[in-house]
Amino acid sequence: MKTIAILGTLDTKGEEHAFVAELIRQRGHETLLIDVGTLGDPTVAPDVPRADIIGDQQFADRGAAVAAMAEAAAEFCAKLVAEKKIDGIISLGGGGGTAIGTAVMRALPVGFPKLMVSTLAASESAPSYMGVKDVTMMPSIVDVAGLNCISRPIFANAAGAICGMVETARPVAEDNPVIVASMFGNTTDCVNHAKGILESAGYEVLVFHATGTGGRTMESLIETGLVAGVLDLTTTEWADEHVGGILGAGPARLEAAARNGVPAVIAPGCLDMVNFGEPDSVPAQFAGRNFYHHNPQVTLMRTSADECLALGKILAEKINLSEGFVKVLLPQGGISVTSQSGGPFHDRIADEALFASLKAGLRGDIRVEEFNCAINDPQFAEVAARALLDQLA
Structure with missing residues (x-):
């Protein structure tokens, strides 16, 4: 038997949360x-x-x-989790309820069961509610405004889902030290090797996935x-952040390892x-720019020499924050599948602008190594992995 927190705005959505609570109790679990x-x-x-x-x-x-309730409830529920008083959490809501519920869930550990109906x-703002945590969001289809022929089965599915999450035993695995790595489709071979x-x-x-x-x-x-080392060979998110694409990771990308002294190997993948x-x-x-249609939903645009010049400076500024070991590796034969010789984005002038700007901006004590191969060549992957292992040893 587990204990599941049912968190909600009970002044406007009490009936709906009580309905879910009863279904959970019928499964043999306690509710809070x-x-x-x-x-x-x-x-x-x-x-x-x-x-x-x-x-x-x-x-x-x-x-x-x-806003105040979201902050206070997040602190309150995080304490419940730390004290092992709850094993999962579910919430139902519209705008305000979703803001509070997901703020609470973002404050809880990765892997802890959390479900927001x-x-x-299904809105464009859903990613902002989930943040960087494993918040499961389920569309309510209709408003959370009473029990009806649509909401009852939706809420019943939600109750079953959160029960299934808490009932599932976590696989037992040996805890090895953790390395994180960045990857994109165009650097898959490198990172996998x-x-x-x-x-x-x-x-x-x-x-x-970058x-x-x-x-x-x-x-x-x-x-x-929790991370012992960083293999950051796919720094592409900075291209979107700087130029205006849709996959930017924000202005703090590349700062965590640097500021925390975590050993890192970096490439401009x-x-x-x-x-x-x-x-x-x-x-x-x-x-009029150079485009490549990756698939019907994704259009790629080649960065220009001027943009690459700026990107080199940005990467250098971030890497210069490093308080621990960091090494920069430059694959002269191409920084992606598409930029290799014969590829749709092959542009030596742009690549050279990127490399020159990056090297010129780095602190003198930061090592840079250049290789006459493409980023996906086995040689490059092996050098990158060995460079990180040498520091971790």
């Missing part, structure tokens, strides 16, 4: 009904009243109340102190490309 409402009195009796979370604070503005689950070498040396390698969210998630994991959606989604300002 937590009220995070900010308007009127709860319509059902909570196990944890809002006063236990936020005290007797009063707010004239609903937005301020939601939301009117915003390096991953095999690192795993053979006794490390667990976690690979993050899609913006992947880079942010990797940075956040490095910040936790896939900085030859900026990502957009379907062809019609590419901003008009880029008309």
